[in-house]
Amino acid sequence: MVKKIAVGCDHGGFIYKGVIANHLQSKGIEVIDCGCDSLDSVDYPVYADKVCKKITEGEAQLGILICGTGIGMSIAANKHKGIRAAACENTFSARMTRAHNDANILCLGARVIGTGLALDMIDLFIDTPFMGERHTARVNMLNELDKK
Numbered sequence: 001m002v003k004k005i006a007v008g009c010d011h012g013g014f015i016y017k018g019v020i021a022n023h024l025q026s027k028g029i030e031v032i033d034c035g036c037d038s039l040d041s042v043d044y045p046v047y048a049d050k051v052c053k054k055i056t057e058g059e060a061q062l063g064i065l066i067c068g069t070g071i072g073m074s075i076a077a078n079k080h081k082g083i084r085a086a087a088c089e090n091t092f093s094a095r096m097t098r099a100h101n102d103a104n105i106l107c108l109g110a111r112v113i114g115t116g117l118a119l120d121m122i123d124l125f126i127d128t129p130f131m132g133e134r135h136t137a138r139v140n141m142l143n144e145l146d147k148k
């Protein structure tokens with residue numbers, strides 16, 4: 001059961017961060033807010049790094065990163081060892097990236113999807129367990145790629 005989620009954004013995702021944090025808290029999930037804290041222009045790699053650290057240091061189980069497209073955040077997050085960040089734009093991908101990739105961060109594009117879809121995707125991301133079995137070997141292969 002997911003108890004703590006780290007959430008971060010840049011200026012492009014700032015409004016969504018508040019909506020998402022309220023939604024997670026209404027589900028009884030503790031939110032670690034990693035910023036940013038306003039609509040002022042900031043650099044997304046800074047906030048991706050903060051959320052990734054919360055996960056790799058064991059403080060949060062999962063993370064959510066929001067920027068304009070979700071893409072910059074996913075590129076930045078995937079540079080961290082042990083992070084599997086997925087930029088998703090639909091519910092199927094949000095569910096499957098937990099089931100098959102054991103993704104630990106969901107990246108969302110606030111300029112791409114609406115908040116209703118974002119919250120549905122988040123619910124699926126949180127509630128879907130990793131399937132294991134044949135996918136375990138593949139995730140282990142991803143972990144090996146971390147060493148390159």
Ligand code: RB5
Binds near residue numbers: 010013068071072073
């Ligand atoms: C900021 O303008 C924008 O580039 C950022 O939010 C994100 O979309 C990057 O991938």
